[in-house]
Amino acid sequence: MKILIIEDETRIAARIERMTRSLLADKLERLNRVDNVADGLSFLANQAVDVLLLDLNLNGEDGFSVLASVVSRSFHTIVLSAHSEQAITAFEYGVLDFVPKPFDENRLAQAFLRISSQEHHAGGNLKFLALKKGGAICMIDTKDLRYIKGAGIYTELHLKDGKQELHDKSLEKLEYLLPPGFERVHKSYIVAVDQIEKIMINSGSKYELLLKNAEVIPIGRTRYVQLKAKLFNES
Template sequence: MNILIIEDEARIAKRIERMTRAFFGEVAQILLCESLQSGLKAIDQHPVDLLLLDLNLNGEDGFDILQTMVAGSFHTIIISAYTDKAITAFAYGVLDFVPKPFDEIRLGQAFARLNKEIRPPVHETRFLAVKRGGRINLIEIKNIRYIKGAGIYTELHLTNNQTELHDKSLEALEKLLPVNFERIHKSYIVCWAEVDQLMAEAGGRYNLLLRNKELLPVGRSKYKTIKNRLI
């Protein structure tokens, strides 16, 4: 677990580091940065699994680069006193927003979301940020038909029939997507609004027929859940 902390107040940074080590133990490799510039450099030079980001860094606004951060393969947890920005942060696809002042229990709850299936409400996450041609583009969740695993990346298949490549894995996106998205197969997540019907095929196989007539495979372990949801 490679963890990057971007926090300009040394006392708070050390407190976050101490609580983080208490939660993750020796498996955590933690790097501290005190500015957005040094944080971005660290992300370019080191593998990151989890980013803990303050939004006000020596007068710099963390929201200026939040889209860049959430487009990465890692999860982002905001730790900030600017609670009025929490709704916007969640809309961009952060894993959690921990308001300052905080304690070990609240920070631990944010860390627990990494390992638990705690899904956000339907209207909490509004965008997925993707990198394209050196720029960050925000894809609205409501425009995603389904998501397909593509190695360590994912393909966002959109309602306009375009496809966008995302740096996050299916497992990482599953923690950010609202409850109207369902993992139906080891390689597919679908938006329920796009589903037409469940179809049985020869050999005990099952597919989901989408409203645009595409067929997606259904994993055997997912069949009963999907069938019950479609009743």
């Protein structure tokens, strides 16, 4: 795992590094530290990372400027901040976790555990997905999504207006971040539940979803029972 820490207080940065090395041990491939927004953005522009550990107050600079620049990138971001009142806004940017300062190693371990956990989760608070288009960042409201299709390390966003956009985050990473109302129905599909018309059962125990726009997408056999129960409970 490749980690970048952006933290302006040397003592705290060293403590975060020490905890991270202890928690990840041989899973850690590379760890770097910078103490300001400019160096952080420069590093992220030139080096691949898996996880960004980000403080929001960096020598008077706003860490949200980093989030705004990297929100469309494929890595996870964990915010480490004393400003708990900013947690909701941070989650709207799509961060994986918000760890309030002061924190101990156990709390940081919980944040890292979210990266590898395969358990179903209650949903995040992500309100927008950011796309890089023509050198600018375009924000797409999650309410405008019909479904998301996996495309290798990328995803295809299928919108209610019929448009399609390519996003840098994988289906697995988006599954952690999307708000309630989205359901993983197949290894390659996440669907907005309000766009489902009905479940269809075809010959050979083949399950499919008919969407309200008449599109049909597959349902994984292992996910059929869970999806049926969810739709039944919500009806």
